Amino acid sequence: MAYKVVCYINQFFAGMGGEEAAHQEPFAKREPLGPAMQINFLLGDEAEVVGTVVCGDSYYGENIEIARERCLELIKGFSPDLLIAGPAFNAGRYGVACGDICVTAGEILGIPTVTGMYYENPGVELYSNKTFIVKTADSARGMKDALQNITTLSLKLLKGQKLRPAEEEGYFHRGIRKNFFYEENGAKRAVDMLLKKLKGELFKTEYEMPTFKKITPAKPVKDIKNATIALVSSGGVVPKGNPDRIRVSSAESYGKYDISGIDDLSPEIFESIHGGYDRVWANKDPDVVLPVDVMRQLEKEGVFGKLYDYVYTTTGTGTSVANAERFGKEIGEDLKKAGVDAVILTST
Amino acid sequence: MRLELREVLIANVKWGERTEVCDGVLFVNRNEAISYVSDDPRFEYVDLDLARPGESVRIIPVKDVVEPRCKLEGRGEVFPGFIGGMETVGEGATLVLKGAAVVTCGPIVAFQEGLIDMSGPGAEYNPFSRTSNVVLVVKPKDGLEKHEYEEALRIAGLKLAYYLADKCRDAKPDRTKVYEKGSLDEENAKYPHLPKIVYFCMSITQGLLHDTYLYGADMKHIVPTLIHPNEKFDGAMVSGNCVSACDKNTTYHHQNDPIVEELYRRHGKELNFLGVIPTLEDTRLSGKERAAWFNAKLAKLLGADGAVISEEGYGNPDTDLCMNAKICEKSGIKTVIISDEAAGVDGKSQGLADATPEMDAFVSTGNVNEMVELPPMNKVIGYPEAIANLSGGAEESLREDGSMFVELQAIIGSTSELGFGRIGARWV
Structure with a gap:
C-alpha cells in the first residue's frame, strides 16, 4: 500500500489569489492542489497525496491558535503518514504557517513533516530545530528543484531510511550532532584543512564554535x-x-x-x-x-x-x-x- | 635522521611451541610469555588470552594497547625509559609486528577503562577489533594501591610487546617504510617555499592515573619540548592513562600516530614538517597558560607557519585547546584542531566545555555520548561487570543476556583525537 501524504499550501498556491485572498479560512480537498500535483507525480508509486489543506497566510498569522487547531483537524482527517507544507521560499508569513503546522503535526500526530524555505525566511530560525526544512531558492522560480528535494527527503523519511548529514540531504540542520564515517581519517582531514587555511583558500570547519552564554555574576554578599x-x-x-x-x-x-x-x-x-x-x-x-x-x-x-x-x-x-x-x-x-x-x- | 620500519604482517595469532612468526601467523609460547612478564612482585597472577578479528569476543576493561616492536639497528631500544635506556631513539631500523597488538586488561580505576568487541557493531568503531590481540589479564596482590597497579600493568604491557617482537626479530619483513628528515636547516634549504608545520601532541597529564610518559618522564612535570617525529615510532611516548576510553591515546596510537604519518607523507611535497611538540594538559590555570605560551614560543622559534593541534580527553582540556589555538593565531601561526565532542546522548548540547573564535578550523572525531547497542558476545575476556562502572556505562547498560547499550565513549579509541579513525559528528 502506498504511503499517504497530505500537503499544506496557502491561498496563493491554491490559485485563489494574493493579498485579497489572504484571509481565506482553512479548508481541505481530497486531491492534490497547486504544487501538490507535482509532489504527487514525484512521489511515484510509493506514496500518494491523499489531500490538500489550504489556509490564507494572514488568517494563519492573525489567528494562529485557531488556525493551527483547524488545520490540524483537517490534516488528521486524512490519517497521513507524512505532511509536506509549502515550499514557502522567502515568504515570511507563509514560512511561519508552514513551520508552525509542521511542528504541530509532528508533535501531536507523531508523523514526519517536511517543508521548504529560503535561508532568510524567518521560519527557518523559528522552526528548523523541530521539522525538516529543505533549502530552497528565494522565489517560486526555484519550484522545480524545491519539490524534487522535498519529495526525495519525504520518501526517505516514509521508508525509515537512514539519513545522511543535513548538508548532503539539503535541509537546514535541526541542531543535532550525529556520528558519521568520513572517507578519510581525521588526521588527513586536519592537514587538508590547515593547508587550505594557510593558502587563504576556502575551508569548511566541521564544527562551528558554540557561543557561550555570559552569566552576570551576582553582587557580592554585603553581610x-x-x-x-x-x-x-x-x-x-x-x-x-x-x-x-x-x-x-x-x-x-x-x-x-x-x-x-x-x-x-x-x-x-x-x-x-x-x-x-x-x-x-x-x-x-x-x-x-x-x-x-x-x-x-x-x-x-x-x-x-x-x-x-x-x-x-x-x-x-x-x-x-x-x-x-x-x-x-x-x-x-x-x-x-x-x-x-x-x-x-x-x-x- | 633516518628510521626504517620493517613490518612483518600478522593476520592471525595462535599458541605455539615457540614464539615466532610463520606465514603471517604469530605463534606465542604462552608459558614463556607469561613468565617474561610475571617477575613483578605486585602481581597475584598473570594470564594471557588471544582474541582475533571476527571472533565473538569482548575484552573488558581495557587499559592500554601496545604494538609489538623492537630495535633491529641503531641506538637504544623501544620504549626508552621503560624497556630501553635513555639514549634517544628514532634512527636505524625497528621491527614491527603489524596487525598484532598487546591489550592490557584489568579493573584499575573501575570506571576509566574501555572495551573492545572483536565483531559486531562495536567493531566498526574500534581499530583494535581488526588486530590479532594478545590479551594480558593481571590480578594484583591484595591491597596494592591503584597507581601501583597501573604502573605494574603499564610496564608489563610494554614488556610483553617487546618480548613478542624480540622473539620474532629474525622474521622476514613483508614491507619496509622509510622515514627520513634532516635538521631544520637542511629541510628549510631543500623546501624554502613550502609552509612549515609543527604538531602539538596534547597529552593528559592530570595524574595520578591520568599521565603520559615521554622517555619515562612523567609529562606533568615537564614544560613542552620538541622531539623528532621518528621518536614516536620507537615508543618515546607511552600512555599511563586511566581515562574515558574513547579518546585516550593508547601507546599504540602514539606508535602509529596518524598525524605524524600524514605530515610525513606530505613532507617535501606540500609542506615542511618541523617536528612534534609533546605538550601537557595541566589541571591548574597557571600550568595551562605556561604550556600554551611555551608551545607557541617553540613553534615561533622553529619558524612555523601552521600547527596541527590534537587534544586528549574532553572537558577541562578544552581550555588548553582554546589557549593553544588563541595564542598561536595571535602570534601569526595558523592552526587546525582535532577534537571530539560531548554533545549529549541526544546530540543537542554544545559539544565543548570551552570555546574561542580562533578555533575556526576544527576537525570533529565524533560525539562521545552517542549511544551504541552492543549484542552479547560468546566469550568475555576480563571482568564483564566492569561495564557498570565504565565512563559511558551505567549499571543498566549491562543486560542479563550480556548485551549492552552504552555511550560510544566506552569503546576504546573510538573517537581518537589523533584522527586515527574516520568518524566525525555532523549536523542533522
Whole structure:
C-alpha cells in the first residue's frame, strides 16, 4: 500500500489569489492542489497525496491558535503518514504557517513533516530545530528543484531510511550532532584543512564554535556575618551507595542531600562516584572535595552566618552543557527560594 | 635522521611451541610469555588470552594497547625509559609486528577503562577489533594501591610487546617504510617555499592515573619540548592513562600516530614538517597558560607557519585547546584542531566545555555520548561487570543476556583525537 501524504499550501498556491485572498479560512480537498500535483507525480508509486489543506497566510498569522487547531483537524482527517507544507521560499508569513503546522503535526500526530524555505525566511530560525526544512531558492522560480528535494527527503523519511548529514540531504540542520564515517581519517582531514587555511583558500570547519552564554555574576554578599552559604559540587560526593543512581560520567541528574548535624563527611557515610579522577583520597576523606568540615569550623567561628542544610552534587565529567545548564538553573532557583545568600562551588 | 620500519604482517595469532612468526601467523609460547612478564612482585597472577578479528569476543576493561616492536639497528631500544635506556631513539631500523597488538586488561580505576568487541557493531568503531590481540589479564596482590597497579600493568604491557617482537626479530619483513628528515636547516634549504608545520601532541597529564610518559618522564612535570617525529615510532611516548576510553591515546596510537604519518607523507611535497611538540594538559590555570605560551614560543622559534593541534580527553582540556589555538593565531601561526565532542546522548548540547573564535578550523572525531547497542558476545575476556562502572556505562547498560547499550565513549579509541579513525559528528 502506498504511503499517504497530505500537503499544506496557502491561498496563493491554491490559485485563489494574493493579498485579497489572504484571509481565506482553512479548508481541505481530497486531491492534490497547486504544487501538490507535482509532489504527487514525484512521489511515484510509493506514496500518494491523499489531500490538500489550504489556509490564507494572514488568517494563519492573525489567528494562529485557531488556525493551527483547524488545520490540524483537517490534516488528521486524512490519517497521513507524512505532511509536506509549502515550499514557502522567502515568504515570511507563509514560512511561519508552514513551520508552525509542521511542528504541530509532528508533535501531536507523531508523523514526519517536511517543508521548504529560503535561508532568510524567518521560519527557518523559528522552526528548523523541530521539522525538516529543505533549502530552497528565494522565489517560486526555484519550484522545480524545491519539490524534487522535498519529495526525495519525504520518501526517505516514509521508508525509515537512514539519513545522511543535513548538508548532503539539503535541509537546514535541526541542531543535532550525529556520528558519521568520513572517507578519510581525521588526521588527513586536519592537514587538508590547515593547508587550505594557510593558502587563504576556502575551508569548511566541521564544527562551528558554540557561543557561550555570559552569566552576570551576582553582587557580592554585603553581610557575610549573617549570610547563609550553600555548598554545590560537581565532584561526585554522594551518600554511600549512591542512592539516586547519579551516573559516574555524563550525568543526567544531581542529588540534594541533608547535611544538617554533620560536622565532617566521614568515608563511612559519604563517597565519591566521580568517573573522571582518582578517587582514592576523596574516599578517605570526602571533605577534600566537598568541604563540610572547614565550613562548619568557619560557621562556628562566626566567619559567616549559617551553612545551608543541604548540599547539591553531581558528576562533572562528560556531562553535556545542556544538562549542566539545567542543573544550574534548578539548583539556583531552589537555593533562592530557601533564602540562601551565597554558594561555594567546588569542582574537580 | 633516518628510521626504517620493517613490518612483518600478522593476520592471525595462535599458541605455539615457540614464539615466532610463520606465514603471517604469530605463534606465542604462552608459558614463556607469561613468565617474561610475571617477575613483578605486585602481581597475584598473570594470564594471557588471544582474541582475533571476527571472533565473538569482548575484552573488558581495557587499559592500554601496545604494538609489538623492537630495535633491529641503531641506538637504544623501544620504549626508552621503560624497556630501553635513555639514549634517544628514532634512527636505524625497528621491527614491527603489524596487525598484532598487546591489550592490557584489568579493573584499575573501575570506571576509566574501555572495551573492545572483536565483531559486531562495536567493531566498526574500534581499530583494535581488526588486530590479532594478545590479551594480558593481571590480578594484583591484595591491597596494592591503584597507581601501583597501573604502573605494574603499564610496564608489563610494554614488556610483553617487546618480548613478542624480540622473539620474532629474525622474521622476514613483508614491507619496509622509510622515514627520513634532516635538521631544520637542511629541510628549510631543500623546501624554502613550502609552509612549515609543527604538531602539538596534547597529552593528559592530570595524574595520578591520568599521565603520559615521554622517555619515562612523567609529562606533568615537564614544560613542552620538541622531539623528532621518528621518536614516536620507537615508543618515546607511552600512555599511563586511566581515562574515558574513547579518546585516550593508547601507546599504540602514539606508535602509529596518524598525524605524524600524514605530515610525513606530505613532507617535501606540500609542506615542511618541523617536528612534534609533546605538550601537557595541566589541571591548574597557571600550568595551562605556561604550556600554551611555551608551545607557541617553540613553534615561533622553529619558524612555523601552521600547527596541527590534537587534544586528549574532553572537558577541562578544552581550555588548553582554546589557549593553544588563541595564542598561536595571535602570534601569526595558523592552526587546525582535532577534537571530539560531548554533545549529549541526544546530540543537542554544545559539544565543548570551552570555546574561542580562533578555533575556526576544527576537525570533529565524533560525539562521545552517542549511544551504541552492543549484542552479547560468546566469550568475555576480563571482568564483564566492569561495564557498570565504565565512563559511558551505567549499571543498566549491562543486560542479563550480556548485551549492552552504552555511550560510544566506552569503546576504546573510538573517537581518537589523533584522527586515527574516520568518524566525525555532523549536523542533522
